[in-house]
Every structure is written in structure tokens, then in C-alpha cells.
Amino acid sequence: MFNREPNIDIVFRNGLKDLEVLPPSDVWDNIPPMPVRRSLLRTVTSIAAGIAALVSLALVAGWYLRSNETGTQLAELTIPSGDQQAVTVISSPTDDVEVIAAPPVPADAAVTAPRDLNEGIAAGLSVVRDDQQPLLAGLTDSGRESEASLPFSSDEITVITAGRLTGAGKTAMPELASVSTRGQGQRFMVGASLSPSMGLSPQGQSVRLAELMNSEKARPSYTTGLTFGYRISDRLTIHSGIGLASLGQTISDVDVFAGLSDFYAVKSNYLYSVETASGMIRAGNTDLYLTGAGNRVGSLVQGADPSKYNLTQVGSEIRQVFRYLELPLLLRYKVIDGRMGLNLSGGVAYGLLVDNTAYTGQGSDMVRVGHTEGVNPYNFSSQLGLGMEYSISTNISFNLEPVLRYYMTPLSDISGALYKPYSLGIYSGLFFKF
Amino acid sequence: MQKEKDIIDGCLSGSRRDQELLYRRYAPKLYAVCLQYAGNTEEARDVLQEGFIKIYDNLSRYNHEGSFEGWMRRIIVNTSLERYRSRYYLSRVDDIEDVPEPEAEPDTSDFAGLEAYDLLNMIMELPPKYRMVFNLYAIEGYSHKEIGEMLGISEGTSKSNLSRARYILQKKVVLLTGVTRKMVNV
Numbered sequence: 001m002f003n004r005e006p007n008i009d010i011v012f013r014n015g016l017k018d019l020e021v022l023p024p025s026d027v028w029d030n031i032p033p034m035p036v037r038r039s040l041l042r043t044v045t046s047i048a049a050g051i052a053a054l055v056s057l058a059l060v061a062g063w064y065l066r067s068n069e070t071g072t073q074l075a076e077l078t079i080p081s082g083d084q085q086a087v088t089v090i091s092s093p094t095d096d097v098e099v100i101a102a103p104p105v106p107a108d109a110a111v112t113a114p115r116d117l118n119e120g121i122a123a124g125l126s127v128v129r130d131d132q133q134p135l136l137a138g139l140t141d142s143g144r145e146s147e148a149s150l151p152f153s154s155d156e157i158t159v160i161t162a163g164r165l166t167g168a169g170k171t172a173m174p175e176l177a178s179v180s181t182r183g184q185g186q187r188f189m190v191g192a193s194l195s196p197s198m199g200l201s202p203q204g205q206s207v208r209l210a211e212l213m214n215s216e217k218a219r220p221s222y223t224t225g226l227t228f229g230y231r232i233s234d235r236l237t238i239h240s241g242i243g244l245a246s247l248g249q250t251i252s253d254v255d256v257f258a259g260l261s262d263f264y265a266v267k268s269n270y271l272y273s274v275e276t277a278s279g280m281i282r283a284g285n286t287d288l289y290l291t292g293a294g295n296r297v298g299s300l301v302q303g304a305d306p307s308k309y310n311l312t313q314v315g316s317e318i319r320q321v322f323r324y325l326e327l328p329l330l331l332r333y334k335v336i337d338g339r340m341g342l343n344l345s346g347g348v349a350y351g352l353l354v355d356n357t358a359y360t361g362q363g364s365d366m367v368r369v370g371h372t373e374g375v376n377p378y379n380f381s382s383q384l385g386l387g388m389e390y391s392i393s394t395n396i397s398f399n400l401e402p403v404l405r406y407y408m409t410p411l412s413d414i415s416g417a418l419y420k421p422y423s424l425g426i427y428s429g430l431f432f433k434f
Numbered sequence: 435m436q437k438e439k440d441i442i443d444g445c446l447s448g449s450r451r452d453q454e455l456l457y458r459r460y461a462p463k464l465y466a467v468c469l470q471y472a473g474n475t476e477e478a479r480d481v482l483q484e485g486f487i488k489i490y491d492n493l494s495r496y497n498h499e500g501s502f503e504g505w506m507r508r509i510i511v512n513t514s515l516e517r518y519r520s521r522y523y524l525s526r527v528d529d530i531e532d533v534p535e536p537e538a539e540p541d542t543s544d545f546a547g548l549e550a551y552d553l554l555n556m557i558m559e560l561p562p563k564y565r566m567v568f569n570l571y572a573i574e575g576y577s578h579k580e581i582g583e584m585l586g587i588s589e590g591t592s593k594s595n596l597s598r599a600r601y602i603l604q605k606k607v608v609l610l611t612g613v614t615r616k617m618v619n620v
Binding site for chain 1: 448452475478483550553556571600
């Protein structure tokens with residue numbers, strides 16, 4: 001970069017190299033406290049949640065557009081009365097619309113059809129069978145449209161699910177419902193899910209664990225992620241995917257003060273430790289002074305009494321947060337198969353610890369305390385759920401299931417006592433089938 | 435003395451004490467840089483304050499490779515440039531002035547007794563456009579092409595401004611030291 005180095009440049013460069021000027025004293029006062037950085041994981045979590053929300057919105061938007069499309073098709077539906085009756089069958093949104101010319105139907109033909117539109121939709125294509133209704137063979141096999149011209153009896157009209165169908169002789173079907181609720185080829189599904197849950201802590205299995213857990217409370221937790229499914233049979237589906245599970249607890253009998261580094265020179269990576277049911281918190285933030293009841297807090301401070309210093313209290317509890325990247329494997333069985341179905345689900349999930357943080361403070365003024373030692377870097381959990389599945393359309397369904405989750409591997413091993421939390425939550429997911 | 439990395443980690447964990455420690459340790463050097471670019475103390479203090487807010491905001495991006503002080507200095511310089519651009523962009527004069535090239539360069543050895551504060555004052559007294567170009571070229575080591583892109587001026591204008599700045603500074607140096615110009619080989 002220096003093509004030419006006149007000496008005047010060197011004079012100034014060297015002369016100013018180590019220059020220091022004391023800034024006005026009030027500059028520091030006008031610099032706001034640095035916000036606590038959101039960890040990369042939290043950022044990733046936010047992005048994942050955003051993506052999940054976008055996927056959900058896209059699915060809903062897709063469903064809405066398809067619904068409108070179907071509405072347009074219905075509006076265009078006209079069945080002229082007369083000698084030749086044209087029956088237009090609007091298939092499911094994913095299928096092509098096919099027009100089948102039908103011969104005249106005797107006026108006295110008994111025509112039955114569901115009066116209720118919803119009933120008609122629910123009846124769906126499942127009642128359409130090629131061998132019994134050649135008229136509608138074209139519904140699933142366009143190559144066989146010619147069969148539609150075959151004579152048919154008035155009974156065959158019953159397979160057409162319509163909103164109103166009062167008689168063949170004067171038939172004009174102004175409203176004709178979709179004839180399918182489930183595409184036969186839809187074996188895969190993808191969706192976004194969210195399971196808020198409330199953590200529950202089992203009773204301590206040792207005296208010390210029980211003592212610690214007296215002042216610990218499980219925090220609300222959640223699991224979110226993207227789910228992929230494969231329909232093994234009409235009723236059985238296998239699900240997997242990737243998700244993020246967050247759980248933690250609050251330790252309420254620890255007071256935290258800031259400003260210790262003004263008075264005490266740090267000689268180690270941490271000064272305080274806090275014993276919890278999930279492991280030992282090492283307070284890596286050496287600016288903090290921790291004190292608590294029940295011999296929970298250990299200290300490495302020597303030759304000083306921080307309680308006599310003029311410190312600022314920044315918290316009266318410590319929150320532990322553990323986040324796991326989860327790979328679930330679930331089976332979902334349709335106990336009741338219908339538009340509003342009932343599912344029984346069960347499976348396991350492998351979790352890999354990706355975030356382990358302990359912090360204190362309130363609102364947005366959070367202070368990182370440190371991390372918890374002794375936490376298992378992975379876990380296995382099992383879950384069991386029973387809930388409803390609502391088919392919004394042929395392709396989209398919504399699940400809502402109360403789920404009980406139990407961690408088979410302990411969060412940590414403290415004093416030989418295995419600590420295995422469990423949680424009760426609501427699994428909600430939106431799935432797109434294809 | 436607390437290690438630089440410990441202070442950074444402390445800042446990232448939200449310790450106000452470490453944030454202040456970082457400020458106290460580096461603010462004097464960075465304030466000198468601010469004065470070099472700003473030209474007056476009011477502007478310099480604003481740049482320092484704004485620069486430190488940016489330093490804290492971007493601290494998590496510092497990857498501990500390279501000089502931390504250099505990283506902070508770049509933020510301060512960029513902050514100065516932003517303020518300069520916002521203030522002088524519309525009113526700048528890009529015309530290449532007829533600047534007489536210095537006939538000779540003073541021998542630097544004769545200026546050994548110059549105080550850093552004297553040099554700083556000389557730079558601060560330069561017109562803003564000359565000061566910016568001189569700082570970026572002579573102190574930071576940017577090329578005229580880079581300076582042109584940074585300030586939104588042509589390479590020719592950058593060269594012209596540099597020559598003018600050198601001319602003015604040389605006169606000031608000579609005036610201050612009383613050193614008679616000597617012909618030197620550059």
C-alpha cells in the first residue's frame with residue numbers, strides 16, 4: 001500500500017503510534033451497558049422457530065388457496081337438465097377435474113345422496129370403487145374414461161357425493177362436494193411441531209437430592225422441530241425429524257451479587273459453585289458473589305469476606321437451561337380414522353446436549369453465571385401421547401396430543417442418585433401430506 | 435493485570451465491570467485516533483462513544499485472531515469515516531486544486547524532538563478532507579484507490595488532497611521546529 005513514503009508521513013506515523021489522550025470522564029457514563037449476547041444456539045432456535053412458523057403459514061396459505069380453487073370449480077359446475085345429463089365430478093383438490101357424460105336417467109330413479117355437505121366430504125372417495133361404479137372409474141384412472149359412457153342405473157348416482165341431489169329427472173347439482181378425503185398415494189408427510197410442556201421432577205432418591213430439590217423448581221420446557229412421516233399403512237405412520245428440546249430448572253435459594261472483581265483478584269476459572277440436582281454449577285463469571293442456604297454454595301474465595309463489600313444484587317435465583325438437539329422416532333396409530341381422528345403415539349428420542357447455561361437476573365437484564373458440570377452430554381427419552389388429528393383438507397392435517405415424556409437416561413449423576421425428570425406437554429403439529 | 439481474553443469473555447457474559455475495564459484500558463489510545471480524524475474534542479468524544487458502543491455490539495464477532503487493539507481501531511476509524519461522510523458528503527469539493535508539490539522533504543531525524551501532541555495538533559488543524567486522506571494514507575496505509583472508495587472521491591482527488599495535506603504539515607513542522615529544509619532523497 002505504501003508506494004511512496006515521504007518522510008513527513010513517517011514522522012507522523014511514528015510520532016502518533018503510541019499516543020494516548022485521556023478522554024473526558026463523562027464519555028464512559030454515556031456508554032450503555034453491553035447487552036448480554038444471545039448465544040448462537042438461541043439464534044439458531046429463533047431461526048428454526050421462524051422457519052417452522054413460515055412452513056406452517058405456507059401450509060395454511062396453500063390450503064386456503066386450494067380451497068378457493070375448489071370453490072371456483074364448484075361455481076362453474078352446471079348440470080343441464082334434459083335428455084342428456086352431464087355429470088361433472090369434482091374430485092379432490094389434488095386430482096384432475098373430469099367430466100363424464102351420462103345417459104339420461106329415468107325421472108323416477110331413486111337418487112340418494114348425503115344431504116349434508118360435510119357428510120358428503122366425509123364419505124369421500126373411499127366409497128368409490130371401480131368394480132361397482134364404472135361411471136366413476138375415471139376418477140382414479142383417466143385412461144378408462146371411456147367406461148363412463150357405459151349405461152348405469154340410477155343407484156350408481158348415489159356414489160356421487162353431493163350437497164343437494166333431489167332427483168334425477170330434474171337434476172341440477174349446483175353444489176357438488178369433493179369426493180375424497182384422502183389421496184391414495186399420500187404416503188409421506190412433512191410438518192412443523194411445537195410441544196410446550198411442564199417439567200415435573202421426581203422425588204429425590206437420596207436424602208441430599210431430596211434436600212436440594214426442595215428449593216428447585218422445573219421450568220416450563222418446549223420441544224420444537226421439523227417432522228417427517230411415512231405412512232406404513234392406513235392407520236400406522238412412522239415419524240422422525242429433527243428438533244430442539246429445552247428444559248431446565250430454577251434454584252430459588254441463591255442470592256447473586258455483582259461487582260466482586262472490584263475488590264477481589266481472580267485466581268481461578270471460577271470462584272463459586274452451586275450444587276443442584278442436575279449437577280454442579282461452576283460460576284465462571286468471576287464478577288459475581290454467590291451466597292445461599294443449605295450448604296448449596298461452595299466458594300474458592302480466600303482471605304476475604306465478600307459479604308462486607310458494597311456489591312449490587314442482580315438476582316435471587318439461578319436458572320439452569322439445557323438444550324438438546326433431538327432426533328425422535330415415533331409411531332402414530334390411528335385409533336379412530338376419520339376427518340377428526342384419534343391417534344395413539346409412542347416412541348423415543350435421542351438428544352444431544354448443545355447448550356448448558358446458568359444465568360440470573362430479571363427481564364432483559366440477564367447475567368450469565370456459568371454452566372453446570374456433570375450434565376450428561378446426551379439423553380434418551382420416551383414419550384407416549386393420545387390425541388386428535390384433524391384433517392383440514394386432503395393434504396393438511398393438524399395434530400393436538402397431550403404427551404407424557406420420561407427421560408430414561410438421567411440428566412446427571414449426583415451423589416449416586418439418578419435424577420430423571422419427566423414432563424407433561426401438548427404436542428401440536430401441522431402436517432402436509434404428499 | 436487481567437488478561438485481554440478474560441476481559442472480553444467477561445464483557446460477553448454481561449459483566450459491566452469488565453466492560454469498564456476494557457474501556458479504561460483502551461480508551462486513551464482510541465481517543466487519540468478519534469482526535470486525529472475528528473479535528474476537535476467534541477466530535478472526537480462522540481466518535482469514541484459511538485465507537486465503543488459498536489465495539490461492545492460486535493465483540494462476539496471478534497475471533498481472537500489478530501490484534502484486538504487493531505480490531506478496535508478499525509471500528510473507530512470506520513465510525514469516524516461514517517461521520518465524515520454524513521457531514522461532508524454533500525458539501526465536499528472534489529475539484530483537484532492546484533497544489534504545489536513540495537520541492538523537498540525534511541529530514542525526519544531533525545524532528546525527533548517533536549512531541550506527539552504537537553503532531554496531533556497539526557493534523558487536527560488540517561481541513562477535514564485533507565486530514566481524512568492524510569490519516570488514511572500516511573497513518574493507516576490505505577491506497578488512493580481504497581481511500582477514493584471510502585470517501586466517495588476519485589483517486590486523483592485523493593492524491594491531490596494528500597499532497598496538499600503534506601504541504602501544509604511540512605510548513606507547520608518547519609515553523610515549529612525552525613528546521614531549515616534539506617534536500618533528501620526519497
